Amino acid sequence: MSTTPPDPLLQAFDRLAATRAERPLVAGLRAVATVGEIDRVAAALALRLAAAGWEEETLVGLSAANGPAFLAGFLALRRARFAPVLLDAGAPSTAQGAVLGLLGARGRLAAPGGWAFAPERWELTTLRPAVPAGVGREIGAVMLTSGTTGSPRGVVAPSAALVADDAQLAAVMGLAAADRMVAAVPFSHAYGLKSLAVPALVRGSLLLSAETPSPLAPLHLATAGEATFLPTVPAFLAAVARLAEPPALPASLRLVVSAGAPLSAEVSAAFRERCGRPVHVFYGASESGGITYDRPGGAAERGTVGEPIPGVEVELVGEEGRVAVRSAAVADRYLPEPGPELAGGRYLTGDLGVWKGSELALCGRVDDLLIVKGKKVDPREIERLLAALPGVREAAVFGVPAPGGAGRAVGAVIAVTDGELDYATVTGFCRERLADYQVPRALALVSELPRTARGKLDRTALLALLDTSARAGA
Incomplete structure (x- = not known):
């Protein structure tokens, strides 16, 4: 039974x-x-x-x-x-x-x-x-x-x-x-x-x-x-x-x-x-x-x-x-x-x-892999590219809401040594080397990337930086 x-x-x-x-x-x-x-x-x-x-x-x-x-x-x-x-x-x-x-x-x-x-x-x-x-x-x-x-x-x-x-x-x-x-x-x-x-x-x-x-x-x-x-x-x-x-x-x-x-x-x-x-x-x-x-x-x-x-x-x-x-x-x-x-x-x-x-x-x-316009984007690939731009110390790349709210886009917070870097310079550098969907649409330029007490990147602080400084350029 x-x-x-x-x-x-x-x-x-x-x-x-x-x-x-x-x-x-x-x-x-x-x-x-x-x-x-x-x-x-x-x-x-x-x-x-x-x-x-x-x-x-x-x-x-x-x-x-x-x-x-x-x-x-x-x-x-x-x-x-x-x-x-x-x-x-x-x-x-x-x-x-x-x-x-x-x-x-x-x-x-x-x-x-x-x-x-x-x-x-x-x-x-x-x-x-x-x-x-x-x-x-x-x-x-x-x-x-x-x-x-x-x-x-x-x-x-x-x-x-x-x-x-x-x-x-x-x-x-x-x-x-x-x-x-x-x-x-x-x-x-x-x-x-x-x-x-x-x-x-x-x-x-x-x-x-x-x-x-x-x-x-x-x-x-x-x-x-x-x-x-x-x-x-x-x-x-x-x-x-x-x-x-x-x-x-x-x-x-x-x-x-x-x-x-x-x-x-x-x-x-x-x-x-x-x-x-x-x-x-x-x-x-x-x-x-x-x-x-x-x-x-x-x-x-x-x-x-x-x-x-x-x-x-x-x-x-x-x-x-x-x-x-x-x-x-x-x-x-x-x-x-x-x-x-x-x-x-x-x-x-x-x-x-x-x-x-x-x-x-x-x-x-956790996985960090982004889906942008139906295509997979590896944030690490974009971080390595940004690190090759003169004046960049390091970069953190992750997903953000796309402009207009439809889907996801690439966002980047960049620690710079050159105070003359700006949104146009960074995105122009990326557009010459990346597919359009890989180019950051949200960007913040800072002197240091925020980290936790254990030395890991502070994701909350990174997102806050984009919220306050990136959208005008997006």
């Missing part, structure tokens, strides 16, 4: 289906899918999966765009006792297959579109790994992430962790079943899964999901559906703030949240001024769920990512201040190989942080 406890996510949805089957769960501009419709499709798909001959408690890829298809496919896999590996629906099937092969998945379940979710339209593909990866019945999802090498890793999250994260986020953000959520963040990403898909499945919150995605579809849906909650990313906020005439936000919208990448103070302020809503910063990770949240809004303008979410323990480890997290929402382990940073209910992130009062400020990454 199995001692595995019931899946809390499935239990919550089954209660919803039993009591609120006619409740709309996903709405577009032209179509609506109810709890009951999604439940019936999931049941039919689960039967197809059971007949596929795949071993239970193994990995199966889920490829479905935002919409009722993702919810139905996710439920079907869990009911058939498979662990869904959440795939980017826009990726080629060959790329999806390569990832699934690396993880040892047994098959793939794919929908032709987010709203094309009739049971007969799904494609089941059998994979034949040498040894199918077994993960246990309690696993709710496997989310994909990658390190600086770009090699994919699977983050194995129990259903209990997904439900715990949802409860913590709902409490701190004030979210409830009646909320109407703009579903512009992909459900296959940890941010979209935990902020959108799980609340819909657990509480029945309405997802506003466009049948045909477009750049401004989230704002059109927000107005048409009288949205209350818009979780989004800095690039979207920056694009809206740059519009000559941004669309008016509906009066119903009470919460705009930014996560997934650093939000600059400039973009936060511009969106608030142009659109009349503060942006609330949310910091989390695939491995841990939510870490900190900015209840009052405007944390980016204060240089922080908010306070620890109740129920989440945040510790800064070592002199460098590496962010470590403990909570009931922390994932179980990595696939295909475990990693010491994720074990025993604790996740040691790659982020470096400092406390600003009760709020956390992020000031860099």
Whole structure:
């Protein structure tokens, strides 16, 4: 007799289906899918999966765009006792297959579109790994992430962790079943899964999901559906703030949240001024769920990512201040190989942080490798080049928010012996020798690089120098 406890996510949805089957769960501009419709499709798909001959408690890829298809496919896999590996629906099937092969998945379940979710339209593909990866019945999802090498890793999250994260986020953000959520963040990403898909499945919150995605579809849906909650990313906020005439936000919208990448103070302020809503910063990770949240809004303008979410323990480890997290929402382990940073209910992130009062400020990454305009940048390479410029004693190079707030850029603090060095001289020297994306966009010239008592570079002080002296040149 199995001692595995019931899946809390499935239990919550089954209660919803039993009591609120006619409740709309996903709405577009032209179509609506109810709890009951999604439940019936999931049941039919689960039967197809059971007949596929795949071993239970193994990995199966889920490829479905935002919409009722993702919810139905996710439920079907869990009911058939498979662990869904959440795939980017826009990726080629060959790329999806390569990832699934690396993880040892047994098959793939794919929908032709987010709203094309009739049971007969799904494609089941059998994979034949040498040894199918077994993960246990309690696993709710496997989310994909990658390190600086770009090699994919699977983050194995129990259903209990997904439900715990949802409860913590709902409490701190004030979210409830009646909320109407703009579903512009992909459900296959940890941010979209935990902020959108799980609340819909657990509480029945309405997802506003466009049948045909477009750049401004989230704002059109927000107005048409009288949205209350818009979780989004800095690039979207920056694009809206740059519009000559941004669309008016509906009066119903009470919460705009930014996560997934650093939000600059400039973009936060511009969106608030142009659109009349503060942006609330949310910091989390695939491995841990939510870490900190900015209840009052405007944390980016204060240089922080908010306070620890109740129920989440945040510790800064070592002199460098590496962010470590403990909570009931922390994932179980990595696939295909475990990693010491994720074990025993604790996740040691790659982020470096400092406390600003009760709020956390992020000031860099342990690995230091930067991603600028989609390309990898080695700070050490740029530091060596700068050291060759006459008048430079030493340099520290690291990532900063890009001008305009979209993505990351290179920043440099340079200790100089020649008082005549200036921004134009340094950047001109770099432009002759580096690709454009490698050239520093933020620059501070100082007599000495700040260091800690142990002689290590003081990252907090370095960032402060850029904040006060670099932006005019950027």
